Amino acid sequence: MRGNLVELAVAVVVGATFSGLIQALVADLITPLIAAVTGGRQPDFGNYSFTLNGAVFKYGDFVNHLLTFLIIAAVIYWLVVMPMTRLIAFFDRDKQATEKQCPECLSDIPVDARRCRFCTAELTMVPADDRPPA
Template identity: 80%
Template sequence: MSGFKKFLMRGNLVELAVAVVVGATFSGLVQALVKDLITPLIAAVTGGKEPDFSQYVFTVNGAKFMYGDFINQLLSFMIIASVIYWLVVLPMSRLITFFDRNKEATEKKCPECLSNIPVAARRCAFCTAELQTEAATAPSA
């Protein structure tokens, strides 16, 4: 039972629960934005009679195809995806690139197995190949 309690009290689980709640709330907010502001604006610009796309349907042999509701959901998805990209993915990739830049200065590739090893290493930890150090390659006077 104590292991389960530790699992529940772990920081990552709490952060994940907060993220799910915020994500669900954000999704509702975006859906309201699309339904109440964006689709009426599109209808006003295009001269449509109904400002809500969810009312747009067509029927084939008694089957009702609600393509307007699909348009609403597509707009919601595009807004959520763009916000996630611009506010989460792009900053994180820049941050990772920033930290990887410092990593490249402290590591080099082994010429035998192409593993990343420290710059000062004289032997590869992965394939045990002997490496030439910078001092050994410099010409002696």
């Protein structure tokens, strides 16, 4: 039992549970909210279809699933992605720079390096007090 296998199993179980939670959120809160805005009817396109040369194309079910997907994607974006992005940015804002670019070869090298390890160019040292904040 390697750590990655256990982490993957936990991620699958949590993902499946989270999927059910988001579907319930959309079905129980978001869709009735849309119904309240549109006049008290819950949108259902399941019966929409058209016929072409005797073949029936039932596009309404596809539209229902497409709208469900878009609503779920929007909910996940606004309730998971945006808060996590802000949280990560909050913790990363006070990080000090540990690397800089070599002016000759543009490789990443340590801030305190006096010579580039890739092109061996000599670098001018900037005193720590004069360095711009990262």
